[in-house]
Structure formats: structure tokens, C-alpha cells
Amino acid sequence: MTSEGICYADNACHQAVEIVRHEEVGRSTRLLAVRCPEIAKRILPGQFVMLRPHGIYDPLIGRPLALFDVWYEGGEPAGIEVVYLVKGKLTSWLAEQAIGQTVEIWGPLGNGFDPQPTDHLVLVAGGIGQTPFLAVAKERLGIATFGLPNRNASNVSRITLCYGARTADYHAGVDRFQEVGIDVQLATDDGTAGHHGLVTTLLEKVLAGEPKAPRTQILTCGPERMMEAVAGVAAEFDLPCQVSLETPMACGIGICFTCVAAIATKDGWDYRRTCIEGPVFNAVDVVWDTTK
């Protein structure tokens, strides 16, 4: 655990911020927009914030939420949007909070995706794993810029999103993806929308239908088993693949050692903190099964 590749919270702010929008965007899935210009102007696609209640100790611990999009006021970044699944204690509490109320957030945190130029970028999402990809798509197609100073990462020709969910009404924010002009391909476990089956099978179909593109890259986020399968498909097609791990976190800033994932080292593997060394890793570096 040396310092190479570590992304300390050097650029982060901790603030009590106001909820400005809060609405249902899918089954048990909500979009939350908060006013936080300091974070909004710094954050990059694939980075996250920690969010918790303001001024109470139960729920206690923050939750990591990926940047969905930045919103603007007068042409300036004014805040961020996140999309979350109402699932546990904190998210159930959050779902009850009204516009005008205050939450605490700190960020931007983590490394974000590495914006390597490519012809065709394939985004593979499962469950609530679509959330980091809207900002990725907007940045890489040149629709928006992010970061301080603003970085130019408009460097892909086209983007396909393969987005799997249990059933159709869990698909959240599909219209937002379609608005930016990417090819959205859905999959559901029960066949209620798009491909009936696994998103990885859909991915294989997408890749097989392509002319052998010299430069295709895959970014994936979702349940661990899905990402492992996506990494397998990427290897089979010999394509570079970045994974954004969804490990639970308690601090988001590298001090608690909750969020470790097994990452390959020169002589095996070691646990690395996904908050400051991730959450994005090259798929080939992730050791999915440490018992092998």
C-alpha cells in the first residue's frame, strides 16, 4: 500500500448542502440534486461524493454516490445530481427528505475513469451501475466538460450503453442517456424490456456485430459478478476494460479500510482501498476470486 496511484482527497470539500430537486426516476430509484458549486466545478466523471444526514447520528455513516450529472445556473456549475436505489437505512432516510432540506456531502472523491481516446466506447451497467455513465457520455462526446481546470476529454466517435436490470421499471434515467445521442441497449432478467437475459450476453452480441474495430473500449459498473463477467468478455474480445467497483465504504477518504478490493501485485494480490485507489481499476488488475 504505497502511495503510487493513490488519489487522496486533496480537492475535496465537506459541506452542508441544500436539496434542490428530488424525484422518482425508476422503481425505488430516486434522483437527488443538491446545490454545491465548489464540488460541481471540480468533479470528474466516475468520481463520487459521500452523503449523510446533517446534524444527526442515526443514520451515522455516509454513503458513496457516483456523480450522475452536474447542473448549471447562469452557465456556471451550481450543483450535482446523484441517482440512488432506496435499499437500506441511509437511502430510506434520504428518500423522505424534501426539497429545501440539508444534507452533508464531501467530495469529489476517488479517481474517476481514465479518458483514453477510442472510436467506440461501450458502457456496461447493471442494477444501479448506470449512474456514473451519463457524465462519462457527455464528456466523451464533447457535450459537457468537467473538472478544474476544465479538461478536454472529447475523444470518442460513438458510445453504446448496455444497461441491464431485473425488470423494466428499474431502468432509471434512460431518457437522459438517449438525449445525449448514444445507442442505449436494454436488457432485463424477465424480458420486460430489451434483451431477455444477462447484460453480458447483450454485450457479446453488440461486440460480435461490430466490424473488428481497432479501438473499442469497455467501461463497466454494477454488481461484482456482472463486472467479473464483463471483464471476461473484454478479455475474450481482447479489449481494454475499466471497472468501477461498488464496494461499501464508511469514510470515502482512505482512513477506515472498509472498502478494500483484491488487486493484483507483482507477487500475488493485496487489498487496496477503492475509495482512494479506485473506485475505477483496470479489469485485468482486479482479482475477483482470492481463493483461486
Next chain:
Amino acid sequence: MGVGHNQDDAFSMATLDLTTKLGRLTLPNPILVASGTFGYAREMERIVDLGRLGGILPKTITWEPRAGNRPSRTVETSAGLLNAIGLDNDGIELFLEHHLPYLSKLPTKVIVSIAGRDEAEFARLAERLDGLPGIAALELNVSCPNVARGVDFGTDPAKCEAVVRLVTRQCSLPVFAKLTPNVSRIAEIAQAAEAGGADGLSVINTVLGMAVDWRRRAPMLANVVGGLSGPAIKPVALRCVYEVSRAVSIPVIGIGGITNVDDVMEFFVAGASAVQIGTANYFDPLVSMKMLDALPGCLSEAGVETISEIVGTLGTAL
């Protein structure tokens, strides 16, 4: 972080003396950060002003590197956090090579937390650290609940006394023993550590607990059991500090669910001469700075000019 830490407390900071003497160890103020809740300090350098802290306890180090327990390592419970990290650390050699050069340059006191598998390993660790620049004291983690046999030294008075004695004989640094609350009579363990020559006691480590997912018939932690921390354990910690401080004559550092400056003051009154902030660093990374900002005002409100005037004043008539 982009939030100013320094309030207009320059005047009160100057008139109130926050210097804290813990036996042979003198600290600029009584607000420390607890081992295992502050990484190796580097993670926090751009978030808090490290030089304002009374002291820093980096994550516990062991002789050999330890990968720690497999995930899931923590789970939130009511106003608390249950953890079974398992002393994930790089081992002493990497600590000396990589972390100590950074820590030793910090403008604050560094107290190194160590855990050995047996008495001899505690002694070897202490010997290796003795005399190195930048180390102000040692804290013996005789109470980590998440490693096999790790807790023995903290639950058996004779073993606790023996390990403290061995370490204090082999090393010239001030030595603090961090006690577990998971015993029937913590005062007995405290007295044993004092008899062994401890300069002070850190009270408490986490409270053993577990969390269950009944639908999956599964434990929430991969390690099944873990240590509870956070506001949920503050009453337990206060009781332990109270009992221990009355049973020994060495100073006590209070730890356990301390989340705001009122908690800090409560621990002083109950008998702690200093405090360590733990889990609160996770959910409020600037908490230690906020406490330092607010502490002079609380001391003024209490009508005291030094920390020692308020320590152990429970029950004294106002």
C-alpha cells in the same frame, strides 16, 4: 477541504492553556485521533490541519504485514459502526520505510500503536521503534477484537501486566495500554497495566458485537463478530473511564463515541485527561478541528483555565 478551520479563537487559545501532560508525555492539547480511524495521517493532510492536533495515532502496526479480514469489514448499526478490519497493515518494516519518514516530519506528536501476537513480539516491536526520531510514545493495542488471540492481553490481568512490564523495560518511550471494555472488571486490568509500568491508559477499544441479516441467515460481517464504535458506545466508554480513573493514579485517555465538544468535556469530567476521536473522523472529517475551535469556549464556560482543573471533577459541588 475547502472549509476554513480556524475561527477567531486566537485570543482564547492564547489565554487558555491547553497543554496536556500525560506522565512523561506532554501534548500541545488534549484532542488526539484514534488508531485505525485516521489511516497513516497522510490521507488527512489536505483535510485537517494536522499541526493543530494534540497527537496522532496511526493505524496499528504488527511485525508481519497483514492483509486483514476479507470484506465485508464494516456495517452500520444504530448510531454505531461495527467493524472487523482485522489489523490490515503493511508490517513494521514498510511502516519504517514508508510511513514513519512522513509522520516524523509532522508538527504534532505521533503515538505509534503496536500489536504483537505474543509478549516477545510486542517487545520486539517496541525495541525496533525505540529511539527513532518522530515517535513520542507507544500505545499497546492489547484489545483488538478482530484478530485471533489478540484480545488475551487485555482480558487477563497477569498477561496484561507482563506484556506492559516487558515493553516498558525494553523501551524508553512512554507507553500507553489500550484497554478493552469486554471484561467484567476493567479496573482490575487497568491496575495490572499500571503495575506493569504503563505511563497511561487508553480507554476503551471497541465493544464486541455482531449484526445479522435474518433473510439470508447470514452475519453482516465476514468475520461474523466485530467491534462496535461510534455514539452508540459512548455511555459504555464514559463508565469505563470513570471506573478506571478512580482505580489508578496514571492518566487516562478517553475514547469511545466522542463526536462533539460536549462529549469531550463529559470525558474530562468523568476522569479522562485527554481524548481520542475515532469513528467521528469517518462521518465528519473535520470533527477534530471543530472540537479545537470550540474547546476554549467550553473551558471558559466551565470557569477553568487549564484542562487539568476539569479532569475527574464528577460529583464536585458547583
